[in-house]
Amino acid sequence: MKPFDYIRADGLDLAAQQLSHNGAMAIAGGTNLIDLMKLQVETPAALIDLNPLPMNQIANEGDGLRIGALASNTAIANHAKVRADYPVLAKAILAGATQQLRNKATMAGNLCQRTRCYYFTNIDQPCNKREPGSGCGAIEGIAKLHGVLGTSNQCIATYPGDMAVALYALDAQIEISGNDGAARTMPLREFHRLPGETPHIDNNLDAGDIITGVTLPAPVGGTQAYRKVRERSSYAFALCSVAAVIAMADGRFTRADLAFGALAHKPWYDHRVGEMLIGEKPSLALFDKAADLLLEDARGFGANDFKIPLARRTLAATLCEATGVEA
Amino acid sequence: MALNINGNSFDLPNDPRTSLLDFIRREAGLTGSKKGCDHGQCGACTVIVNGERINSCLTLAVMHDGCSVTTIEGLGTLAEPSALQKAFVDHDGYQCGYCTPGQICSATAMLDEIKAGMPSDATDDITAAPTLTDEEIRERMSGNLCRCGAYPNIVAAIREVAGEAT
Incomplete structure (x- = not known):
């Protein structure tokens, strides 16, 4: 690991100033960052440890729920209101990593985790995300974990997490404190970025920005599911995942909020997919049409071609389970 | 600026790069916690910090000012092993034993999680x-790998202690 200065945060404003300096990075749980520092993928000049900041509360806010940036994955998944009213979030968190990692991993850190593309994590390989302009090892290489939606000719990496997929389905908002101290809120669905020509930028945080929390809207009920397909039954990243918040009335969809993991550089939310289901009676033919829309621009890179039919089947299986249609 | 390991206080290291695992093994001299992958994938380094199990390889010692760490050495002794330590012996919950301290620390915290x-x-x-x-x-134990494949006996050891506890 390269040497760095270690600074314990002493107040949000000071931490924001410290984070504005070139080469400074925030650390919270550290389960991703320290791993990447050992690999010398990340070589921060300074680490600003945010843990002393009082940002781990989970509390009612209006009719919804506010989750502090430093709340651990475990605390969130174990929270009574999350388990009762936002079960898709608890299920997605529990489907990821291990208890040891979830005990350390935080809300904000989880949102900011880097891709697990093995060309990104191997400093001997070209990677436009790690080293802009060096090329992409994955596009011409073995691209098994990689994206099939929203890719660019610069980068086909995926956002690897589970929790954020559920938060996209739930239409969470993210709160950010800027380096001028001003707070702003944006839909989480607009937080992560597609790679485009700037794959080294994962999200819409600016230098000195600090995520302070995530808010969930009032509970919407319905049937909530998180289906994760992976190569072993525990402790593996998703090959494809679907977070679904489904409601029905008189045998027809009244709500179908769907988000997809492991298909793109960000959790994938395509409002058209849910909208085409509203008012319709669930059927395998309908689910197939929803998958057609979801995947109309999908493109594989050889080793990940399987993800396109897998996404189709995972969507159908999730909707069958939620609606009682027989697969 | 100190952290507590198994009841003993240690000054935090000067070099912030020191992982909690390296600190436990080198500075505190407690070599029960093992370095397997050093990347949070194998669980051999699992210790209990303030009641929660974590991968000690994926965190920095300097981030643990004021924390209480329990390692395998803090759970029991040869003369007085913990219930899980005894059960792992009784059920042959290992072959080479390298993953065992992490398995037992992990299982100890897991039983508390179940109770909670x-x-x-x-x-x-x-x-x-x-x-x-x-x-x-x-x-719940998927974060602790056993290359010898002693999983059936590890499950049996945990099942026995969990049965006694409930």
């Missing part, structure tokens, strides 16, 4: 208190 009613990915109804089935044990 925490759900897992194997829990059918996440709003209800979990029941510790073998499927639950396997899911």
Whole structure:
């Protein structure tokens, strides 16, 4: 690991100033960052440890729920209101990593985790995300974990997490404190970025920005599911995942909020997919049409071609389970 | 600026790069916690910090000012092993033994998690208190790998202690 200065945060404003300096990075749980520092993928000049900041509360806010940036994955998944009213979030968190990692991993850190593309994590390989302009090892290489939606000719990496997929389905908002101290809120669905020509930028945080929390809207009920397909039954990243918040009335969809993991550089939310289901009676033919829309621009890179039919089947299986249609 | 390991206080290291695992092994001289992958994938370094199990390889010692760490050495002794330590011996819950300290630290915290009613990915109804089935044990212990493949006996050891505890 390269040497760095270690600074314990002493107040949000000071931490924001410290984070504005070139080469400074925030650390919270550290389960991703320290791993990447050992690999010398990340070589921060300074680490600003945010843990002393009082940002781990989970509390009612209006009719919804506010989750502090430093709340651990475990605390969130174990929270009574999350388990009762936002079960898709608890299920997605529990489907990821291990208890040891979830005990350390935080809300904000989880949102900011880097891709697990093995060309990104191997400093001997070209990677436009790690080293802009060096090329992409994955596009011409073995691209098994990689994206099939929203890719660019610069980068086909995926956002690897589970929790954020559920938060996209739930239409969470993210709160950010800027380096001028001003707070702003944006839909989480607009937080992560597609790679485009700037794959080294994962999200819409600016230098000195600090995520302070995530808010969930009032509970919407319905049937909530998180289906994760992976190569072993525990402790593996998703090959494809679907977070679904489904409601029905008189045998027809009244709500179908769907988000997809492991298909793109960000959790994938395509409002058209849910909208085409509203008012319709669930059927395998309908689910197939929803998958057609979801995947109309999908493109594989050889080793990940399987993800396109897998996404189709995972969507159908999730909707069958939620609606009682027989697969 | 100090952290507590098994009841003893240690000054935090000067070099912030020191992982908690390296600190435990080198500075505190407690070599029960093992370095397997050093990347949070194998669980051999699992210790209990303020009651929660974590991968000590994926965190920095300097981030643990004021924390209480329990390692395998803090759970029991040869003369007085903990219930899980005894059960792992009784059930042959290992072959080479390298993963065992992490397995036992992990299982110790896991039984507390069950008592606290925490759900897992194997829990059918996440709003209800979990029941510790073998499927639950396997899911909850998935962060601890055993290259010797002693898993059936590890599950048996944990099942026995969990049965006594409930």
